[in-house]
Each structure stands twice: as structure tokens, then as C-alpha cells.
Amino acid sequence: MIRTDLGTIDVNAPVPADETERQYYFMAKARAYVNELKEELGRTPTCAVTTFGCQMNAKDSEKLVGILEKIGYQLIETEDADFVIYNTCTVRENANQRVYGRLGVLNGNKRKNPHMKIALCGCMMQEPEVVEKIKTSYRFVDLIFGTHNIFKFAELVCSVFENQSMVIDIWKDTDKIVEDLPAERKYSFKSGVNIMFGCNNFCSYCIVPYVRGRERSRNPKDIIREIEALVADGVVEVMLLGQNVNSYGKNLEEPMSFAELLKEVEKIEGLERIRFMTSHPKDLSDELIEVMKNSKKICRHLHLPLQSGSTRILTAMNRRYTKEQYLALAEKIRKEIPDISITTDIIVGFPGETLEDVEETIDVVKKVQYDNAFTFIYSKRTGTPAAAMENQVPEEVVKEGFDKLLAVVQETARDRAARLQGQTLEALVEERNEQDDTLMTGRLSNNILVHFKGDESLLGKIVKVHLDECHGFYYTGSIVE
Ligand code: SAH
Ligand code: SF4
Numbered sequence: 422m423i424r425t426d427l428g429t430i431d432v433n434a435p436v437p438a439d440e441t442e443r444q445y446y447f448m449a450k451a452r453a454y455v456n457e458l459k460e461e462l463g464r465t466p467t468c469a470v471t472t473f474g475c476q477m478n479a480k481d482s483e484k485l486v487g488i489l490e491k492i493g494y495q496l497i498e499t500e501d502a503d504f505v506i507y508n509t510c511t512v513r514e515n516a517n518q519r520v521y522g523r524l525g526v527l528n529g530n531k532r533k534n535p536h537m538k539i540a541l542c543g544c545m546m547q548e549p550e551v552v553e554k555i556k557t558s559y560r561f562v563d564l565i566f567g568t569h570n571i572f573k574f575a576e577l578v579c580s581v582f583e584n585q586s587m588v589i590d591i592w593k594d595t596d597k598i599v600e601d602l603p604a605e606r607k608y609s610f611k612s613g614v615n616i617m618f619g620c621n622n623f624c625s626y627c628i629v630p631y632v633r634g635r636e637r638s639r640n641p642k643d644i645i646r647e648i649e650a651l652v653a654d655g656v657v658e659v660m661l662l663g664q665n666v667n668s669y670g671k672n673l674e675e676p677m678s679f680a681e682l683l684k685e686v687e688k689i690e691g692l693e694r695i696r697f698m699t700s701h702p703k704d705l706s707d708e709l710i711e712v713m714k715n716s717k718k719i720c721r722h723l724h725l726p727l728q729s730g731s732t733r734i735l736t737a738m739n740r741r742y743t744k745e746q747y748l749a750l751a752e753k754i755r756k757e758i759p760d761i762s763i764t765t766d767i768i769v770g771f772p773g774e775t776l777e778d779v780e781e782t783i784d785v786v787k788k789v790q791y792d793n794a795f796t797f798i799y800s801k802r803t804g805t806p807a808a809a810m811e812n813q814v815p816e817e818v819v820k821e822g823f824d825k826l827l828a829v830v831q832e833t834a835r836d837r838a839a840r841l842q843g844q845t846l847e848a849l850v851e852e853r854n855e856q857d858d859t860l861m862t863g864r865l866s867n868n869i870l871v872h873f874k875g876d877e878s879l880l881g882k883i884v885k886v887h888l889d890e891c892h893g894f895y896y897t898g899s900i901v902e
């Protein structure tokens with residue numbers, strides 16, 4: 422169980438052996454330090470958590486906020502807080518550059534507030550050269566930890582209060598999964614839920630398996646228990662998270678497929694919507710298609726990363742499917758679940774890729790008719806097999822292919838979105854519209870956004886919306902009573 426009260430924990434007693442208990446002990450200890458700081462400052466100390474990267478990192482940040490709030494910090498949006506943490510991503514080089522750029526600004530803030538604490542964590546910190554660089558050039562950083570030991574954040578915060586010098590704790594890998602630690606949700610009505618950690622696929626361009634470690638699935642009982650508790654706390658939609666959810670459960674003591682897990686999640690009363698990310702095409706089973714088709718709760722959206730439409734490039738990427746296999750799979754899904762949205766990720770400029778290869782990718786985009794596609798320019802990640810390949814593609818060639826692809830992707834997405842005009846569909850009301858505060862924004866089951874007149878009393882509710890007008894990638898609509 423997640424503990425709500427730290428008051429009963431004796432910080433003078435020996436440190437408990439059980440990992441969850443141990444971390445609650447350190448939360449109690451850290452809370453005493455934060456209390457001292459509060460007295461010194463004459464106000465409640467503040468914290469800010471900035472997330473780079475994917476949904477996994479967003480979920481990890483919620484765990485960090487959960488602990489920071491428990492030990493007495495107040496969460497604020499701006500980075501002039503007393504404790505600032507960057508949860509980093511390293512999937513592409515520009516993700517790293519953004520972190521270094523913003524660290525300079527933080528240094529300025531810390532000069533004005535010397536008691537300020539700066540922490541860095543996440544995928545980028547799993548790279549030894551990054552940690553070296555921070556140790557030498559960013560010495561004002563107080564704490565660095567990685568992806569495998571995020572569960573011991575409370576313990577690390579204690580070390581920061583007890584040490585003057587930079588605290589660094591990075592693990593190479595882990596087989597540990599620590600349950601029942603607190604998390605603070607960004608949205609009261611929806612939540613990510615980790616079902617597995619790490620990745621075993623080693624796509625040749627990708628750094629994730631090196632920084633997130635080997636694939637480990639959470640026990641289904643723990644997953645269900647977490648979702649039940651979330652639902653009891655007002656959550657109506659969960660997003661099941663894993664780098665390759667289709668291989669969920671293979672290494673459990675009692676193996677279980679992802680489709681079987683979905684059937685269990687579906688049974689949870691009060692839960693209205695189920696999403697998941699990400700599905701690797703090579704592991705997507707007929708059983709999963711069947712379960713999705715018959716489900717009342719699984720959203721009509723599948724993110725199915727293509728990466729390339731050229732079999733030659735797919736082979737070099739170690740994706741383990743061909744263009745034809747991917748097309749056959751997409752066709753089967755569209756046939757079985759006609760109202761589904763399919764979205765994808767595509768990389769342009771992988772070593773050895775020619776404009777003919779990009780044409781193959783464009784061909785797949787046209788055939789599959791993606792509802793949306795995230796297109797990325799290949800980024801060389803040190804340590805991955807692709808980084809050592811000799812035939813890196815010149816920038817101009819990459820750019821030409823990228824622009825051509827993007828034009829087709831946008832045209833296809835626009836056509837696809839327009840098909841819903843005039844329909845009345847259910848939307849989960851997620852937030853007030855930023856540009857026009859008389860409007861609320863909802864998300865359709867197929868992940869498309871719709872804006873309609875309404876107020877904040879609708880937040881977290883599922884409403885029926887008539888889709889009046891398509892504006893490229895989103896709709897304006899009106900609530901149907
Ligand atoms: N596990 C997920 C992807 C995680 S990374 C999957 O297999 O789909 C998210 C996306 O980043 C990938 O789908 C890929 O398109 C992109 N990506 C990963 N490594 C990259 C690199 N080195 N350069 C450019 N894009 C990359
Ligand atoms: Fe990276 Fe491939 Fe694993 Fe996705 S499946 S995280 S792209 S190695």
C-alpha cells in the first residue's frame with residue numbers, strides 16, 4: 422500500500438531492509454531537512470520538475486513530484502524554485518543540447534539563490550560521457566542519478582542535504598522493480614501506468630536499450646492493484662506504458678500475454694478507457710487484434726512505428742519485419758477494426774538510405790493512410806551499431822527526403838481527420854482551451870482533439886460531441902445533451 426502518513430516513522434531507528442519501507446524512512450528523514458529549510462526561508466520551499474522525452478519519462482516525473490510533495494516541497498511551474506530537477510532524454514542529439522542550454526540559465530538562478538538545489542536524472546545520465554561533462558563543466562549541479570535507481574530518490578535527496586559536494590549515483594542496469602511508492606498525477610482523471618521497463622530489441626539506431634536496460638515486466642497483480650487504486654481516486658483513462666508492450670509478460674514466472682493483461686484491465690469497474698504505447702509491429706498478435714476489436718474500453722488508436730518502408734533499411738535497422746509484412750499487418754488491423762486510427766514514427770536519413778528508400782516509405786504512408794506520423798531526422802547515437810556504419814547520409818539528401826515525406830504525411834493526416842465531420846463521438850474532457858477560455862478541449866477515442874463550448878465542471882468527464890468542423894488535425898464541435 423502507498424503510505425499517506427510519514428509521521429509514524431522513527432528516523433532514529435535503524436534503516437529498514439525492505440526497499441519500499443526503506444524509501445519511506447528516507448522520505449521521513451528528508452521531510453525533516455525540508456522543514457529546517459522552511460524555517461530558514463520563512464516560507465514553504467518550492468520545487469519544479471522539467472520533463473524531456475517520452476511518456477515513460479513523464480510517468481517517472483510524476484513519481485519524483487510525488488516524493489517532493491510528500492517531503493514538504495510545493496510544486497511550481499517556474500524554474501526559480503528551491504529544488505529544480507531535469508528528467509532528461511537522449512533519444513536524439515537535440516534532446517541533449519536542450520538540456521545543456523537550459524542548465525546555463527539554471528546556473529544564473531542558483532547564483533541569486535545559493536541554497537537552490539539542482540538535480541539531473543533520466544536517460545541522458547546513463548551515458549558516462551554526459552556525467553563526465555557535467556562533473557567538469559556544470560559543477561553547480563547537486564545531484565545526478567539515472568533511470569534504474571529513480572526509486573531511491575528520497576534517499577538521494579537526504580544525501581544532497583548531508584553533503585556539500587555533487588552526489589552521483591548511476592546504476593548500469595537493474596532487475597529490481599520497487600512497488601508502492603507515491604506518485605502525483607498531472608491530471609486527476611487520467612494516468613500512465615508502467616507495465617514493463619527496458620527494451621530487448623536493440624534497433625540499430627536506438628539508444629533506449631542501453632539507457633533503460635533489459636526488458637522486465639511488472640507482475641499483473643501489481644498492475645491491476647495500481648489501476649484499481651487509480652480508479653478509486655477518480656481516474657477514468659489509463660495509458661499502459663512500455664517500449665514494446667506486445668512482448669509484455671514473456672519473462673514473468675507465470676508468463677502472460679499483453680492481450681491477456683488487457684482482458685484483465687478491461688474488467689476493472691469504473692475504468693472507461695484504456696490506451697497503450699508502444700506496439701512493435703513484429704510482436705503484434707492476432708490475439709491482440711481480437712481483444713481490441715471486442716473491447717468496449719480499449720481506445721480506437723494504435724501507434725505502430727514503421728521507422729522505414731524500405732525492407733533493405735528495415736533489415737539494417739534490425740526491425741525484424743519487411744515492408745510487405747508491415748503492410749499486411751496494417752491491412753488486417755484496418756479490416757478487423759475499421760474505425761481505428763493508426764499513427765506511426767518514421768526516421769529519415771538512416772545510414773545508407775537513398776531517396777528511393779524514402780519513396781518506399783512514402784508508398785507505405787499512402788497505403789496505410791496514417792492518421793498521424795511523427796517524422797524524425799536520424800540522429801547518430803554513440804554506442805549504437807548504426808553510429809559505426811560508414812555510409813552516413815549527407816544533410817542535403819536527408820533534408821530533401823524528409824521534406825517530401827512530411828508533405829505526404831500531412832496531406833494524408835488531413836484527409837483522414839476530415840472523415841469524421843458530422844459524426845457525434847465521445848470525448849474525454851481534458852483541459853480548458855489555452856487560446857479561448859470559453860472552450861474546453863476533449864480527446865476522442867481515436868486520439869483526435871476537439872474544442873467545444875463548456876466550462877471546467879466538465880473536466881474528466883466523457884461527453885458526446887458533435888464534430889462540426891475539421892481544421893486540419895483537430896475539430897471544433899458542440900456538446901450533444
Ligand atoms: N519503443 C518505441 C520507440 C521509442 S523512441 C518503438 O519501438 O517504437 C521513439 C521514436 O524515436 C522511435 O520510434 C524512433 O522513430 C525515434 N528514434 C529513436 N532513435 C532515433 C535516432 N537515433 N534518430 C532519430 N530518431 C530516433
Ligand atoms: Fe528503441 Fe527499438 Fe526498443 Fe523501440 S523497440 S525502444 S526503437 S530499440
Ligand code: F3S
Nearest residue numbers: 474475510511512544
Ligand atoms: Fe528519451 Fe529515454 Fe524516452 S531516451 S524517448 S526519455 S526512454
